[in-house]
Every structure is written in C-alpha cells, then in structure tokens.
Amino acid sequence: MITVNNRDKLKWEEGMTVQEVLDEMRYSYSLITVTVNGKLIPAKEYDSCILEDNSDVIVFHLAHGG
Amino acid sequence: MAAEKINITVNGKEIEVEKDTYLLKVLKDNGISVPTLCNHKDLTPSGTCRLCVVEIGHEGDKKLVTSCNYPVRNEINVETDSENVKKQRKTLAEVYLGRWPNVPAIKKIARQCGATDNEKYKSELTDDNPKACVLCGRCERACAEFIQENIIDFAGRGVDRYMTMPFEEVDPHCVGCRSCEYVCPTGAIHIDDDQNHPASGKTIRNYGMRINAEMATLDKNQCRMREVGTANIVDVMDEYDLLPVHNYKFGSHPDTYKIDSVMLKNKYFTQKSPDGCWKGCSMACAKTIDNFEIKTGPYKGESVVVDGPEYETAAACANMGCFDADFAAEFNFYCDTYGIDTISAGTCMAFIMESFENGIITKEDTGGKELKFGAAGEVLQCLHEMAEGKGFGVDYGQGIRWLKEKWIKELGAPRDFLQDIGMETKGLEFSEYVTKESLAQQAGYALAVKGPQHDEAWMIFMDMVNNQIPSFEDKAEALYYYPLWRTWFGLHGLCKLLWNDIVPTSTQNYPPQEAAKVPEHVKDFLKFYEGMTGKPLDEAGMLEQSARVHNLQRLMCRMLGYGTRKDDFPPYRAMGPVTKEEYESRVERYDKQLREKTDFDPEGKSTAEKMKVLREYREDQYLQVMNATYKRKGWDENGVPTIERLKELGIDLPELVEIIEINR
Numbered sequence: 001m002i003t004v005n006n007r008d009k010l011k012w013e014e015g016m017t018v019q020e021v022l023d024e025m026r027y028s029y030s031l032i033t034v035t036v037n038g039k040l041i042p043a044k045e046y047d048s049c050i051l052e053d054n055s056d057v058i059v060f061h062l063a064h065g066g
Numbered sequence: 067m068a069a070e071k072i073n074i075t076v077n078g079k080e081i082e083v084e085k086d087t088y089l090l091k092v093l094k095d096n097g098i099s100v101p102t103l104c105n106h107k108d109l110t111p112s113g114t115c116r117l118c119v120v121e122i123g124h125e126g127d128k129k130l131v132t133s134c135n136y137p138v139r140n141e142i143n144v145e146t147d148s149e150n151v152k153k154q155r156k157t158l159a160e161v162y163l164g165r166w167p168n169v170p171a172i173k174k175i176a177r178q179c180g181a182t183d184n185e186k187y188k189s190e191l192t193d194d195n196p197k198a199c200v201l202c203g204r205c206e207r208a209c210a211e212f213i214q215e216n217i218i219d220f221a222g223r224g225v226d227r228y229m230t231m232p233f234e235e236v237d238p239h240c241v242g243c244r245s246c247e248y249v250c251p252t253g254a255i256h257i258d259d260d261q262n263h264p265a266s267g268k269t270i271r272n273y274g275m276r277i278n279a280e281m282a283t284l285d286k287n288q289c290r291m292r293e294v295g296t297a298n299i300v301d302v303m304d305e306y307d308l309l310p311v312h313n314y315k316f317g318s319h320p321d322t323y324k325i326d327s328v329m330l331k332n333k334y335f336t337q338k339s340p341d342g343c344w345k346g347c348s349m350a351c352a353k354t355i356d357n358f359e360i361k362t363g364p365y366k367g368e369s370v371v372v373d374g375p376e377y378e379t380a381a382a383c384a385n386m387g388c389f390d391a392d393f394a395a396e397f398n399f400y401c402d403t404y405g406i407d408t409i410s411a412g413t414c415m416a417f418i419m420e421s422f423e424n425g426i427i428t429k430e431d432t433g434g435k436e437l438k439f440g441a442a443g444e445v446l447q448c449l450h451e452m453a454e455g456k457g458f459g460v461d462y463g464q465g466i467r468w469l470k471e472k473w474i475k476e477l478g479a480p481r482d483f484l485q486d487i488g489m490e491t492k493g494l495e496f497s498e499y500v501t502k503e504s505l506a507q508q509a510g511y512a513l514a515v516k517g518p519q520h521d522e523a524w525m526i527f528m529d530m531v532n533n534q535i536p537s538f539e540d541k542a543e544a545l546y547y548y549p550l551w552r553t554w555f556g557l558h559g560l561c562k563l564l565w566n567d568i569v570p571t572s573t574q575n576y577p578p579q580e581a582a583k584v585p586e587h588v589k590d591f592l593k594f595y596e597g598m599t600g601k602p603l604d605e606a607g608m609l610e611q612s613a614r615v616h617n618l619q620r621l622m623c624r625m626l627g628y629g630t631r632k633d634d635f636p637p638y639r640a641m642g643p644v645t646k647e648e649y650e651s652r653v654e655r656y657d658k659q660l661r662e663k664t665d666f667d668p669e670g671k672s673t674a675e676k677m678k679v680l681r682e683y684r685e686d687q688y689l690q691v692m693n694a695t696y697k698r699k700g701w702d703e704n705g706v707p708t709i710e711r712l713k714e715l716g717i718d719l720p721e722l723v724e725i726i727e728i729n730r
Binding site for chain 1: 069084287288289299302305306524525526527528531532533534536566567569573574575578581582584
C-alpha cells in the first residue's frame with residue numbers, strides 16, 4: 001500500500017514509479033515537489049524512481065493564481 | 067519524463083549527459099574551464115563571442131563549434147584544449163585585446179587564453195575606455211528575454227557595428243529596468259534614472275533581477291504567465307474538480323476545452339507582447355484580443371480590443387454554463403466597457419440561472435428571457451439592460467443578496483434554498499473557485515474582510531490536495547498568516563503574482579510548510595521594501611504592519627454593519643452538496659467521507675439521509691475552524707478584535723475602542 005499526502009491509499013504494485021502515482025492521483029499540476037519517505041525526488045526522476053511497498057509519498061502542490 | 071542519456075567523451079573521459087544539454091553546461095558541470103564573454107547564466111546562449119569554441123569529433127569528422135549553444139545529440143568526442151582550439155581562442159583574445167585593451171573582462175579572458183600582445187591587432191578601432199562596449203549582445207538579449215522588449219539592439223555592419231536605442235535617442239518605452247546594465251560584463255551601460263529616489267537602487271535591482279531571470283528561464287515550464295496569463299488556471303482547476311460549473315454545483319465539465327488556455331491562446335489572444343498593466347514588468351501576464359468583432363449591443367459590428375479574458379472571467383463563463391470563448395470575449399468586453407466586475411456579474415447570473423431552472427423565477431420576472439445555464443445571448447441582453455438601467459437588468463445589477471430578499475418577499479421563494487445557493491457573503495459575490503472540499507478555503511472566503519474574494523487567502527491546494535494543514539489549529543495558522551501576507555502587497559501597492567505565480571527551483575529544498583510561503587520570494591519582497599525605504603523589515607515586522615491594517619479593516623467592516631460572526635458564514639453551496647444531483651455526481655467522495663469521518667454508515671441509505679448527515683458534519687467542521695481562526699487572530703468569539711489585540715498592535719485609539727465597546 002502506498003500512502004499519498006498522509007491520507008490517500010493506493011494499491012502497491014511491483015515496479016510502481018512516482019509518475020504512475022501522479023497519474024493515478026491525476027496530479028498534473030506544474031508546480032509540485034515530491035518526496036518519497038522524506039527524500040526529495042527531482043522531477044526528471046519521476047519516471048525512473050521505483051517505489052517500495054508501504055512508501056510514504058508526499059506530492060506537494062505549490063499554489064499559484066488565487 | 068526521464069530524459070534520454072547519451073555518452074560523450076570529453077578530453078578522453080567518458081561522461082553521461084542528457085540529450086540536448088548545451089555542451090558548455092556539460093563542461094562546466096564537470097569542472098572544465100572554458101572562457102566566455104557573451105554567455106550569461108540567465109540568458110539564452112548566442113555564440114556571439116566565439117570564445118567558448120571547442121573541437122568535436124563525430125563519425126570521422128572534426129570541427130570547431132561554440133559550446134554554449136551546441137546541443138549534445140550524438141556520441142561525440144570533445145576536445146577543449148587541442149592545439150586547434152588553443153590557437154583559435156588565442157587569436158580571438160588577441161583581436162579583443164587589440165580593440166579593447168583596458169576592459170578588465172577582456173584582460174582576464176586574454177590571460178586565460180594566453181594572449182599577451184596588446185599591439186598585434188591595434189588599429190584605428192582601438193578603444194582605450196576601460197568600460198567600453200564589447201558588442202557581446204547580452205544587453206539586447208536581456209531586454210528581449212527578461213522584459214520582452216527590444217529597446218536596445220545592434221546597429222551598423224562589420225566594423226561599424228554598435229549597440230544603441232532606435233535613432234540614437236533614449237527610447238520612451240525604456241522604463242529603466244536595468245536588466246541591460248545587470249548583464250553587461252564591462253559596465254558600459256549605466257542608468258541614472260532613480261526617479262522614485264529609492265534608498266538603495268542597487269538592493270532593489272539585485273532582487274528584482276532574480277525575478278526577471280526566473281521569468282525568462284522558468285515560467286515556460288511553470289504557469290506560462292507570459293504565454294497565456296492567468297487563463298492557465300482554467301485548465302488546472304478543471305483537472306482538479308475546482309472550476310465552478312453551473313453556480314458552483316460541479317468542479318469540471320467536458321466542454322471546458324472550449325474556454326481553456328489552449329483555446330484562448332490558439333484562437334483568440336493576439337497581443338503576445340507586454341501590455342500596459344505595468345510597463346517593464348517581466349511577467350507581463352495580461353493578454354488581449356485584437357480585432358474582435360462584437361455581435362450584440364451598442365458596439366455591434368465594430369471591431370474592438372478585448373482586455374482578457376483572465377481566469378476569473380473565463381471561469382465565470384463556466385459558472386454560467388456558457389462554454390463559448392466568443393461569448394467570454396464579448397462578456398469580458400462589455401463588463402469592462404460598462405464598468406462591471408466580471409466576477410460579480412458571472413456569479414450573480416449563475417445564481418439567477420439556477421433559480422430560473424428551479425422555477426423560483428420565470429420568464430415573467432426576467433422580461434421574457436429564458437435564463438437557463440448556457441443562455442449566452444440572454445446573459446448579454448441582461449448586461450445591456452443593466453447598463454441602460456432598464457428591464458430585468460436593473461434587478462440583476464443589485465446583486466445576489468438583494469435578489470434573494472426581493473424574491474422571498476415578492477414571490478414567496480424558499481428562503482433556505484436561496485440562502486444555500488446564493489453565493490455571496492457580506493453582500494459580495496464569491497470569486498471563481500469551488501471550495502466544497504477545502505475547509506480552510508471556505509473560511510478563507512467567508513472570513514475575508516471585504517467579502518469572499520480570493521486575494522486574502524487561497525489555500526485549496528494546501529488544504530484539500532496537499533493535506534498539509536490537517537488540524538483546525540493548522541488551518542487557523544494559515545488563515546492568520548496568508549491574509550496578512552497578502553494584505554501586505556496591497557499596503558505597498560505591489561502585485562502578488564510575482565510572489566507565487568513564478569517559483570524559484572530552490573523552493574523544493576524547503577520543508578512543505580515553509581515551501582508554501584515561497585520563502586525566497588518573501589525575502590525578495592522584504593529586501594525590496596528595504597531598498598525602497600532604507601528600513602530593514604523581517605517577517606514579524608511585515609506581519610505587524612499588515613495586522614494593524616487588517617484589524618482596522620475588520621473594525622471598519624463592523625462600522626458598516628458586517629464584521630461579526632453572523633457575517634462570516636458561507637452559503638452551504640460553498641461547503642457541500644445542496645442538491646441530490648450534486649451529491650450523486652460525486653457520491654463516492656461523499657460516501658467515503660461519511661464512512662471515514664462520521665459514525666454514519668451510508669450503505670443502503672437514501673441520498674436525502676446522507677446529505678443531512680454530511681451537512682451536519684461539514685457545518686460543525688466550519689464552526690470549529692472559524693473559532694480557531696478568531697482565536698489565532700486575537701478576536702473574540704463574536705469575531706470582533708479584542709482591545710488587548712489593538713493594544714498589542716498600538717492601534718487602541720479611543721474611537722476604535724468605542725466601536726468595540728458599543729458592539730460587544
């Protein structure tokens with residue numbers, strides 16, 4: 001199980017990447033930062049960063065507009 | 067997306083690089099020194115000075131290229147120090163030295179390239195000025211890329227080439243932004259303009275240039291403010307179920323693409339250059355449509371310029387169910403022409419439409435107009451009537467609060483339902499965001515001193531998406547900080563967009579709570595204040611400046627008969643689903659909340675039963691966040707600033723204390 005933003009749960013699958021989590025959550029926003037278990041993941045590694053089961057993923061949206 | 071990797075060889079060593087990276091960057095990242103003159107970290111490389119020349123080999127061919135603007139696309143062999151390279155660079159440096167022998171930047175490059183002979187290329191062109199222009203072109207690129215102007219450029223050909231403004235005169239379009247001066251490697255450009263008499267122009271320039279550089283380099287991959295302005299938010303809000311559709315019933319719609327930023331950019335916006343919002347602003351986010359042909363009203367058949375649409379206007383169209391960019395442009399034009407706010411006009415009309423669809427009003431009340439969602443032509447008729455002061459337009463112009471009372475009194479309309487769907491607080495119409503799933507933003511809107519507008523607090527992502535302010539106290543802290551920070555912009559006549567519609571990449575390095583503040587930009591603005599006034603200001607000082615005004619505003623609100631608890635409740639549409647249709651459209655979300663947050667099991671229950679429990683839960687949540695926020699702001703349980711708080715802020719003037727006492 002993957003936990004997103006300390007709230008949402010996603011089913012973990014072998015080889016699951018950060019990008020797949022973003023896609024599943026429909027997080028398409030341009031101003032985000034992502035940490036996995038507290039470690040910052042650079043944007044260019046979203047496709048290659050493989051998640052272990054029980055990972056804690058924080059997808060932090062910076063606001064704009066408003 | 068993962069970038070494609072390529073292996074190249076540099077001076078015999080293998081290096082893995084991302085495809086399309088400029089070669090100079092690769093060399094610098096690997097600690098290889100390459101002389102440069104025209105290159106600048108914040109500007110597009112141009113290859114003008116040719117000093118960064120290196121030798122590349124690929125499939126048996128060898129050639130010299132300027133590394134600054136050479137994108138790596140093949141498995142090349144790079145030599146940065148070959149005899150050929152050294153010879154080329156030395157010759158170039160000798161030529162530069164011959165022409166500008168006393169410019170420190172040239173002397174430094176000459177040393178790096180082993181050029182020592184000042185005399186070799188000495189000629190009638192030789193300029194002894196140590197601050198001579200060396201024709202590197204950085205200033206021209208800064209003008210174009212930082213603030214999207216072309217005020218300074220090369221003139222002449224060959225040996226007569228020089229840098230100038232048009233016709234050798236100071237161009238009136240130049241606002242003295244100093245971008246050119248900032249990037250000049252020799253000090254050839256000096257701007258005397260200090261008409262605002264800042265305490266330290268240098269401080270202001272240094273922090274301002276960071277923003278200019280961010281706009282030039284980051285915006286295209288962030289919010290695209292230069293490209294489409296705030297219209298970019300239409301796409302984002304629709305994607306996150308936050309775009310108000312049909313009087314805030316829903317948060318997205320299949321037809322949003324007809325009014326989104328892609329549509330507006332491709333088919334509508336024509337002025338791609340900076341507009342007159344603030345001449346010299348490097349964001350230049352206001353977009354306009356030229357030669358738009360008006361179809362209705364007094365300007366019918368005329369070709370006009372439309373200033374927009376911006377996000378709020380486009381979203382107001384979604385709120386009225388009018389997914390038609392032609393309509394959005396005409397609605398925008400007439401609101402501007404008549405002096406009507408597009409937000410109030412859109413939100414009020416959305417309320418009228420829902421009332422019409424529910425039979426609360428009929429064609430008899432609207433002068434024969436069928437005001438259903440999507441009735442674009444009828445909306446424009448109402449606007450024209452409003453401007454002419456006749457027909458239903460007169461009622462429309464009074465706003466939601468007035469309409470509710472009229473319909474209750476004259477038509478016997480159901481008060482509770484109108485209260486629930488009439489999106490106003492304190493008599494002002496809501497701006498265009500769906501707040502149902504963000505408790506903090508419900509309070510952000512409803513507690514805003516001047517009514518539910520978003521420039522006091524916008525915390526939907528922080529709350530609903532990021533879940534970074536989970537407790538009532540966390541939300542209250544955000545509802546304390548952000549309204550004060552945003553008030554500070556207003557206090558100093560500054561635009562808020564440069565704070566968080568462009569974000570430095572280093573923001574990633576801060577923990578989330580801090581990152582949300584965009585801490586480096588907060589620092590930039592405080593430094594700007596210092597540069598202007600000569601007085602240093604820290605975050606605590608900023609908060610105090612704003613808190614004084616914020617509390618004063620609240621008391622003024624009180625004087626106008628609004629600033630207490632009863633005025634701080636949003637209509638239920640802002641908090642949750644008012645109708646069955648709404649609940650059922652997002653049934654999974656609401657049922658989940660009932661299961662997880664209440665003792666109520668939604669299984670097998672009617673929508674009406676579920677809506678009742680959800681409403682009780684959400685209204686109680688709102689009360690708690692409101693109470694916590696009053697406490698954090700130093701207000702009493704009725705939402706009135708306490709005398710102690712006024713004392714703390716040094717504004718316990720007798721006339722203010724009197725307002726508090728009278729209304730206690």
